[in-house]
Amino acid sequence: MAATLNGPALRPGFAAPVPDSQQVFRRVLAAMSEPGAVQDIAIALTPPAPLDPATAAVCLTLLDFETPVWLDAAADNDDTRAWLRFHCGCPLAGEADGARFAVLARPEAAPPLAGFRLGSEAYPDESATLVVQAASLEAGDAVDLRGPGIEDRRAFRAAGLAEDFWKQRRDLERLFPLGVDLLFASGASLAAVPRSTQIGL
Amino acid sequence: MAEDGYNFAYLDEQTKRMIRRAILKAVAIPGYQVPFGSREMPLPYGWGTGGIQVTASIIGRDDTLKVIDQGADDTVNAVSIRKFFARTAGVGTTERTEDATILQTRHRIPETPLGPGQILVYQVPIPEPLRWLEPREAETRKMHALEEYGVMHVRLYEDIARFGHIATSYDYPVRVNGRYLMRPSPIPKFDNPKMDRSPALQLFGAGREKRIYAIPPHTGVRSLDFDDHPFEVQKWEDVCALCGSGESFLDEIVTDDRGGRMFVCSDTDYCGRRREAGHTGPATRDPEGSGA
Ligand SMILES: [Zn+2]
Numbered sequence: 001m002a003a004t005l006n007g008p009a010l011r012p013g014f015a016a017p018v019p020d021s022q023q024v025f026r027r028v029l030a031a032m033s034e035p036g037a038v039q040d041i042a043i044a045l046t047p048p049a050p051l052d053p054a055t056a057a058v059c060l061t062l063l064d065f066e067t068p069v070w071l072d073a074a075a076d077n078d079d080t081r082a083w084l085r086f087h088c089g090c091p092l093a094g095e096a097d098g099a100r101f102a103v104l105a106r107p108e109a110a111p112p113l114a115g116f117r118l119g120s121e122a123y124p125d126e127s128a129t130l131v132v133q134a135a136s137l138e139a140g141d142a143v144d145l146r147g148p149g150i151e152d153r154r155a156f157r158a159a160g161l162a163e164d165f166w167k168q169r170r171d172l173e174r175l176f177p178l179g180v181d182l183l184f185a186s187g188a189s190l191a192a193v194p195r196s197t198q199i200g201l
Numbered sequence: 202m203a204e205d206g207y208n209f210a211y212l213d214e215q216t217k218r219m220i221r222r223a224i225l226k227a228v229a230i231p232g233y234q235v236p237f238g239s240r241e242m243p244l245p246y247g248w249g250t251g252g253i254q255v256t257a258s259i260i261g262r263d264d265t266l267k268v269i270d271q272g273a274d275d276t277v278n279a280v281s282i283r284k285f286f287a288r289t290a291g292v293g294t295t296e297r298t299e300d301a302t303i304l305q306t307r308h309r310i311p312e313t314p315l316g317p318g319q320i321l322v323y324q325v326p327i328p329e330p331l332r333w334l335e336p337r338e339a340e341t342r343k344m345h346a347l348e349e350y351g352v353m354h355v356r357l358y359e360d361i362a363r364f365g366h367i368a369t370s371y372d373y374p375v376r377v378n379g380r381y382l383m384r385p386s387p388i389p390k391f392d393n394p395k396m397d398r399s400p401a402l403q404l405f406g407a408g409r410e411k412r413i414y415a416i417p418p419h420t421g422v423r424s425l426d427f428d429d430h431p432f433e434v435q436k437w438e439d440v441c442a443l444c445g446s447g448e449s450f451l452d453e454i455v456t457d458d459r460g461g462r463m464f465v466c467s468d469t470d471y472c473g474r475r476r477e478a479g480h481t482g483p484a485t486r487d488p489e490g491s492g493a
Contacts, residue, residue, distance in 0.1 A: 018209045022261040025221050029259065030318075032228045033402045033417050062225075064218055121346035122339075125226035125235045148231045148378050149417040151400075177380065181229045194229035196378065196417075 009079060011048050013060050013087035024061040028183065031192035036145045036156035038137050039190045048079035050105045054185035055133050062129075063088040063101055070099035070116075074106035075133075102130045107161050113168045116180050124177040127195075134186045135160030144200030145193065153200075156191065158184050170199040210257040210290040216240050220258040220413070224404060227415035232377025233345070234328050234412040242408070244285065249307075251406030252324035253282065255413060256305050259320065259404075260286060265293045267301035272309040272450065272467030296470045310392040312449045312471040315401035317418065323386045325407035328414065330374045330384040350382045353425060361430055370435060376423045377416055391434040391450045396422040439464040442484035444475035 014020035020043050027039040047056030063069055063084065070093040071080065084090055093099035096115050104110045110132075119127030134140070140159030143166050146152075162168075172179045172195065179195030193199075208214070216238070223237040242250040242257075260266065266286050270279040274296040282305060283294045295301050298313035307324040315321060331341045334352045344350070353374055360368045373390035377383050385396060386405060396403060396416060403416040416422060426432035440447040442463035449471060451464040463484055466472035476485065 018214060019261065021214070021218075022209070022259075026259065026261060029221075029224065029228070029402075032225050062218060062222055064215060066219065067222070122342040123236075124230055124233060125223070127226075129225070148420040149228075151419045177230050177233060181225070196229060196231060 009048075009082075010086060011046055011079075011083055013083075014043065014045070014057075017060070020057075021061045024057045027190055028058060028061065028192070031183065031190050032149075032181070032194055034149045034154075035147065035193050035197040036150065036154040036191055041188045041190055048077075048083045050074055050133070051080060051083075051103070052133055052185050053188045054190045055103060055105070055131050058131050058183055058185060058190070059084060059090075059101075059103070060087055063090040065089045065091065067091075067100040068093040068098055070096050070102040072102070072104045072106060072110060074109070075103045096128075099128055102128055103133070104130055105133045107132045107134065107165065108163075110162055110165070113165075113172060113180055118172070118175060118178040118180060121178070124179070127178065127180060129181045129183060131183045131185055132158070132161070134158040134184050137184060137186045137189050137191055145197050146200065147197040149194075150197070156193070158186070158191075166199050166201055169193070170201065173198060207289045210260050210286065211242065212240060212254065212257045216254075217258045220254055223413045224255065224258065224415065227404070227413045228402070228417050230381075231417055231420050232375075232381030232383040232414060234407075234414045237411055237413050239408045239411040244282065249324050249326055249408050251408035251410075251412070252305055252307070252322045252404075253285075253406070254408060255404050255406035256286065256303060256322050257290075259322075260290050260292060260303055262291055264290075264302045265295050265300055266303050266305065267295050267298060267470075268305045269309060269311065269468075269470075270307050272311075272452075273469045275469060278307070297474075298470055308387050308389075309450070309467060310388055310395045312446075312466070312468045314395070315399055317400040319401040321399075321401050321403045323388075323403065323405045325384070325386045325405045325412070326409075327372075328384060328405070328407040328410050328412040330382050345381060348380070350376075353382060354427075357425060358427065361427070367426075367430060367432075374425050376425065378420050379423075381414075382425075383414065383416075383422075389435060389450055390424065390432075393422070393424045393432070394434065398422075437464060440482060441466045441472060441475075442482045444472045444480045444485075445482035446472070446475060446480070 031039045041057045045053040068091045116128040136159040140157040142155040145154045182193040184191045223235045227235045268279045268283045270276040298311040372387045405414045424432040449466045452467045
């Protein structure tokens, strides 16, 4: 069943886009400012499968025609594509390295982190933000986070990641200020691990 | 409630999204200047709009906004910017530093320490710390990429050779998280230590040059200095004439046309609340009681 722009299968976005996107942005900003601290998206959303409400809220808040988005195989279906095109107007990137944002709905099968845009020496901001949809932000092996936004250190858990995910992420640290910024979504919960965070395994 | 006929907080949603994305990258790369597509804002000439655009992109109905200009809540500019957001975003405003969720500032950091969850938004006229030393943007980008900051040390050391000390007292350059060289905007260097490991989020907006940069909470911010000339903040012989504080940044004001002058706190909220709490200074003390 393929959804069309006006088709009955197209699910709604924010009920009140202006205040909803502001509220979600502040949660994303808090997440990015305090790596590993879990934030709640207190806005009801019923996005197309397999997107969680927090994933959908991030997309509705940050994506538009200027931000090509790449969907992993699990997220890449007709409903999700139609929903993103209609509510965000964002182009879909054919390749991971062409995207400013990526949705990893099945992160255990994610492509290598180093395959996304890492920015350039002069413009490290021209890099990808990955929305990693985790099975849980309460279970999973804890990693130890240090760096800007963290007073001393903070334990962070995300379940359902590829076995070498954190090793890959740690290997990118030597490239700083180049890198990718990670937003973890699970249900209505959200957390971030920006490139400035150092991972202890 | 915000008045009808405006976009919430004035900016359109597409512009806010673009600025929000820039802010997130700025937080992820502390001290690095993220380019953004600046917009015109209907604001007082001379204030600049970068910080205002940042505030407009983050503010929501639940926020309480404080606006200071040179430390004062009651200047024409500070009042008109507070009214602007009260009108376009329907937010509450305050002069009390600890009651604000967002503090929009030009040229000072409040004396009252900021706490977790607060956001300090700086108005920045010139974002590039290397600009006077290297006018070409492509070159300064390269210098940041390679951490080639020796020229800034040389410039400060020339001060020492000429004046015996570092003469720069405003917009004093800092290194953020041991990496990027950053201009803190024209705050007095007295305020530089307040940036270091602050629990608040600090965002910087430069409208004309279209740059946003940030210091996340709990991030190391070091003022440049030398082993034989460590960084020092301004000190005064006087205390505040009104509240007696010997710990705040003081402005010298002329009190009459015969050359009379006194020093008072630049932070009007801090000074006023100290006086409310019963503190007095040389100008407010009962002359008989104080024995002056
Ligand atoms: Zn005072």
